[in-house]
Structures are given as structure tokens and as C-alpha cells.
Amino acid sequence: MxxxxxxxxxxxxxxxxxxxxxxxxxxxxxxxxxxxxxxxxxxxxxxxxxxxxxxxxxxxxxxxxxxxxxxxxxxxxxxxxxxxxxxxxxxxxxxxxxxxxxxxxxxxxxxxxxxxxxxxxxxxxxxxxxxxxSGLEPIRYAHGLSIDFNRRSVSLSGEQVQLTPKEWEVLQLMAKHPFEIFAKRNLYEQLWQQTDEPGNHTVTVHIQALRTKLRDSTRQPRFIQTVWGEGYRFIGEPL
Known part of the structure; x- marks a missing residue:
């Protein structure tokens, strides 16, 4: 049937x-x-x-x-x-x-x-x-980054990158909308579902943690770029 x-x-x-x-x-x-x-x-x-x-x-x-x-x-x-x-x-x-x-x-x-x-x-x-x-392969980017959106996993140069649930949510959201600028306030309200307040550095801390784990440089970013005065965007180059 x-x-x-x-x-x-x-x-x-x-x-x-x-x-x-x-x-x-x-x-x-x-x-x-x-x-x-x-x-x-x-x-x-x-x-x-x-x-x-x-x-x-x-x-x-x-x-x-x-x-x-x-x-x-x-x-x-x-x-x-x-x-x-x-x-x-x-x-x-x-x-x-x-x-x-x-x-x-x-x-x-x-x-x-x-x-x-x-x-x-x-x-x-x-x-x-x-x-x-369901049959899609992980997306591979220049500089060794690989993101598997189905399995919620990230690797860098073949090594698994351990992300917290919120770090994964930040990366997934930005990577699924490449080159779109996300203001810190919008990221916080979108992913934490709370009103952003002055002096709240939650998003900044998570971005810094992601950059550290992805071995990404603030001055010469390969994956997460700061757009001064506006926010952040994902700039990974798909292979």
C-alpha cells in the first residue's frame, strides 16, 4: 500500500x-x-x-x-x-x-x-x-575546512573540530547564508531568543571561540570576517 x-x-x-x-x-x-x-x-x-x-x-x-x-x-x-x-x-x-x-x-x-x-x-x-x-556530501572549503550539515560535524585539515551546541548554531547559520552580514544583535536575538542589551558580549565570545577552533585570523580571515560597524559574515570559499 x-x-x-x-x-x-x-x-x-x-x-x-x-x-x-x-x-x-x-x-x-x-x-x-x-x-x-x-x-x-x-x-x-x-x-x-x-x-x-x-x-x-x-x-x-x-x-x-x-x-x-x-x-x-x-x-x-x-x-x-x-x-x-x-x-x-x-x-x-x-x-x-x-x-x-x-x-x-x-x-x-x-x-x-x-x-x-x-x-x-x-x-x-x-x-x-x-x-x-540526505545524499549530499559535506561541503569542503579552501584551507581545509569541511562542514557536514546533515551530521552537524566540522573538521579542519582532516581533524574533527569539537564545537559546543551554540558554536555550531552560530557557524551553521552563517555558513548557510555565506557573505550575508549578521549584526551581533541579530545573531543574539535569533539564536538565544532574548533581547540584546548594551554590554552583552555573548556573541563576541562565541565568535572568538569559533575563530580559535578554526585557527582563523582576525586580520586575515579565511572563514569568519568582521565587517566593522556592521557585524560578521562567513567567507569560506567552497571547493
Whole structure:
């Protein structure tokens, strides 16, 4: 028998309206999905980091962290399908959501059958994509650096580089967006999910640790470059 899209698929719903969340969760669970529910943007981000999901549904008007910010945070670290569920039907909201990396925009009120059809369609595409990506080799860069994004491992001149979880998150984020400048404040708020404060040197310390482990020079960087007055960027040259 052909595997259904619902089989073993785990979904995350981030919705602050309890009535809508209950209806959607009940419907999707009857369809055979595993569904986790978060009622705030911050709770949704924490849940996303703690488990692996096949698809995420996000309301825009969320407390603590709004839906736009949550979509941006998820998309920076994952290719998981993102569906926005929103009562905001204006074109500007749709364009902004899609530009932040959402794969679909469903306007409330919506048909549960239509929602199921869209979810199934995105899951089919995502499973094909993951199958293609699973065979990718580690990316090798000039000067001996190799990054295996699937296995979350880094080596330098053939030797394994031991990174802390946060060091890996910083390197992964920057390496997946090469030559994009990340301000210290943006890196901190993206990866630590807390508001940056004056005098906070957390990002600086992690960048210094990465440079030490990658034997990278501040004056003649090969991998992480400081853009003075703006932030940092990954400049590794793929072979």
C-alpha cells in the first residue's frame, strides 16, 4: 500500500486562539497526524527547537513573538514547510509572510478539508526534498575546512573540530547564508531568543571561540570576517 502523507508526520501548530487551535488539532489528529500546539510565539520557538517537525502552521498575531518573527527564526535554521494561518487577508501581509520564507498563506476562516489538502501537498514536496538532501556530501572549503550539515560535524585539515551546541548554531547559520552580514544583535536575538542589551558580549565570545577552533585570523580571515560597524559574515570559499 502506498504510504499516506499523514503517516508518522509531526506538525506544530502555533495559534493563540484556543477555540481555533482545538478545532484544527482535533481535525488533524483524526487525519492521522501527530500535532503539538503552542499558544505563543516564544513557546512555539522553544517547541520547535526541542523536537523535529515535518511542517509548522503559524498564526501571525501571536503574543511574545509575532508570527512574522517566528517564521523568520524558523526559516533561518530549517527548510521545514511553513504555513501561515491568518485573518489578515490584505496583500501586503501575504507578501511579507512569503518573503520571510513561508511556503503558503491560508486566510481565516478556512475549510479544514482545504487545509488538509495543502498540508498533504507540502509534505509530499518536503519528503522528496529531504530524500534528495540526505545524499549530499559535506561541503569542503579552501584551507581545509569541511562542514557536514546533515551530521552537524566540522573538521579542519582532516581533524574533527569539537564545537559546543551554540558554536555550531552560530557557524551553521552563517555558513548557510555565506557573505550575508549578521549584526551581533541579530545573531543574539535569533539564536538565544532574548533581547540584546548594551554590554552583552555573548556573541563576541562565541565568535572568538569559533575563530580559535578554526585557527582563523582576525586580520586575515579565511572563514569568519568582521565587517566593522556592521557585524560578521562567513567567507569560506567552497571547493
Amino acid at each position: 502506498k504510504e499516506r502523507e499523514t503517516d508518522q508526520a509531526k506538525l506544530l501548530l502555533v495559534e493563540d486562539d484556543r477555540d481555533i487551535a482545538r478545532v484544527v488539532c482535533d481535525h488533524l489528529r483524526k487525519e492521522g497526524y501527530g500535532v503539538a500546539w503552542a499558544s505563543t510565539g516564544r513557546e512555539g520557538w522553544e517547541d520547535f527547537k526541542l523536537a523535529e517537525y515535518d511542517l509548522v502552521l503559524v498564526d501571525l498575531m501571536l503574543p511574545e513573538i509575532d508570527g512574522y518573527s517566528l517564521c523568520r527564526s524558523i526559516r533561518m535554521v530549517s527548510d521545514v514547510p511553513l504555513l501561515i494561518l491568518s485573518a489578515r487577508a490584505e496583500e501586503e501581509s501575504k507578501i511579507r509572510g512569503l518573503e520571510l520564507g513561508a511556503d503558503d498563506y491560508v486566510t481565516k476562516p478556512f475549510s479544514l478539508e482545504e487545509l488538509s489538502a495543502r498540508i498533504a501537498s507540502h509534505l509530499r514536496r518536503y519528503r522528496r526534498y529531504r530524500h534528495e538532501q
